[in-house]
Amino acid sequence: MSSFFKKMKGGSQSPPGVGFSEIAWSWVGAFLGITPVALLQYNFFSDGDLVFLIGSFGASAVLIYGAVRSPLAQPRNLVGGHVISAVIGVAAWQVLGSAPWLAAAFAVATAIAAMHATKTLHPPGGATALIAVIGSEKIHSLGFLYVLFPVLTGVVIMLTVALFVNNIAGSRKYPEFWW
Amino acid sequence: MKFSALNECRQTISDEDIVVAMKKIPGYLDITPSDFMEIYRVAYDHALHRLKHAITAEQIMTRQVITVPETTPLAEVVRLLADHDISGMPVIRPDRTIAGVISEKDFLSKMGGGKSPSFMHVILQCIAHTGCIAADVRDLTAADIMSSPAVNIPGTTPLFEVAEIMDRHNINRVPVIDAAGLLAGIVARSDLIQTMC
Known part of the structure; x- marks a missing residue:
């Protein structure tokens, strides 16, 4: 029991912070990455039933523009994590939608498990799965199209921007691995 | 040849070393120092x-081993060692199995060095007895003073084990035997040092 509480003490050192150029590149990357997806959402398809921008993209931006070297930020994880989680989220809503609390919990938990099992763990994937359950009527009515719009479309755009921006930066290299 | 020293090496890296390295590497590293x-x-x-297991005795042993038969007079043994x-x-x-090993140490102990013979022990003996006892040695043969049975190892023995065996038996060379038990080569301390450094 004492070892159980001992674990909560931490005891390890926190990692060092990053320099100014790293902060600047993170800002530039995220700005350029979110811009095209947001333009699709607000300027090109604003009157339609389509959704392009979802909250989990903000989380992906943290990883692919802010923690470029992280295994969680690599293309396999970015694309695989979102797509797999989107499928699971939509399925959870369609099967368990009558009990939204269960659909929400099941979607996130299953998404994490599936991402782990497929070596595609990408934290924003949990949000993508959750959004499929708690999203607007617009999202619900998309059905499995949700996997293509907004999820895959936005992910491919953000990945493309990451490949450009992160490799222009002299101190960065992206990706560490593709698959 | 103390591998325990190597085991301690890794303890010498500190949290500070890791933090310094993490600071030097540009970009955000998604790990903690303890990771x-x-x-x-x-x-x-x-x-x-x-x-420890990559290199084996047969990879570093000397194959052209200088040997003597058991009946060789010590004078001849000494000349071979010197030459x-x-x-x-x-x-x-005669069948190339190992009867023993003969070394400086055997001579020293025969010449009055006692149980842990050294050159200085022999000198001491010379001074104390006003004369040296090398004379004894003249009529003997290799078999009379060699260390027997000799410690030996198969060729597949990893290097670190060879080092431990030399250390444990306090010997400077160890014959390597083949599957049939015949002499295949010899590993000396100096071979180990050359390989390690």
């Missing part, structure tokens, strides 16, 4: 294990 320490520790052990600038060699039977 790295854990990876490092396991990787170090793995590397150590790999290195080849070595301090010991295997004594073999």
